[in-house]
Amino acid sequence: MSNLRKTIPRLCTMLRQAASHIRIDGLGVAIAFLWRALASRLLPTPRDPGERAAERFLRALGYSIVARNWRSPRDPRDEADLIALTPDRREIVIVEVKRAAGPWDALGRVDRRKKEVLWRLLTDIERGAQGTDAGVVRTLPTSTVTRAEFVRVDLIGVRGEGRTAAVVDHDCGLFLRSVRSSRATRAP
Numbered sequence: 001m002s003n004l005r006k007t008i009p010r011l012c013t014m015l016r017q018a019a020s021h022i023r024i025d026g027l028g029v030a031i032a033f034l035w036r037a038l039a040s041r042l043l044p045t046p047r048d049p050g051e052r053a054a055e056r057f058l059r060a061l062g063y064s065i066v067a068r069n070w071r072s073p074r075d076p077r078d079e080a081d082l083i084a085l086t087p088d089r090r091e092i093v094i095v096e097v098k099r100a101a102g103p104w105d106a107l108g109r110v111d112r113r114k115k116e117v118l119w120r121l122l123t124d125i126e127r128g129a130q131g132t133d134a135g136v137v138r139t140l141p142t143s144t145v146t147r148a149e150f151v152r153v154d155l156i157g158v159r160g161e162g163r164t165a166a167v168v169d170h171d172c173g174l175f176l177r178s179v180r181s182s183r184a185t186r187a188p
Helices: 002-024 027-042 049-060 112-130 134-139 142-147
Strands: 064-071 079-085 091-100 150-159 166-178 184-188
Touching: 002 027, 049 064, 049 079, 049 091, 049 150, 049 166, 064 134, 079 112, 091 112, 112 134, 112 142, 112 150, 112 166
Parallel strands: 091 150
Antiparallel strands: 064 079, 079 091, 150 166, 166 184
8 A cells, every 4th residue: 555655646747747748849758758767667677787797707706696786774875786705704795896988997986975885884784793783684694694704895896888898906805894803994
């Protein structure tokens, strides 16, 4: 019932916007608008090719992927592109993927605000591993979170588009935190 209460106003808004498109731009534009609006809500969104390339790269190194596009239960606006486990299963790795289609540096696009988000994600997962945040344990596999000794943040730079996307840079340990001793360290 609550889904219906949310859906009807959205549908009415889309129909009003489509009517506006008919008056201003014509029927063809209105149909295209409705198609895009409905498809974005009903069809699954395709995964980012940069994230797929990063995932292939990490799997080739022996990492196991735990979650994709993981959102913090504390603040759903904070999102990690990938959550992975190192091959020895001692570290949970929060992976931020940046893609550049041109010749510029992909990792140069990680600004102060994004680093703050990554730090918050790291502390959220750390609290889950220590057992003080049940929300993290509910959203990630319990065995993954409770057995880890460290949590770290990695940056992966990807260049190219579509199937030609390839990893060009892997910056390990932007932040590193011991789950057991709760001491924060930063990579040099």
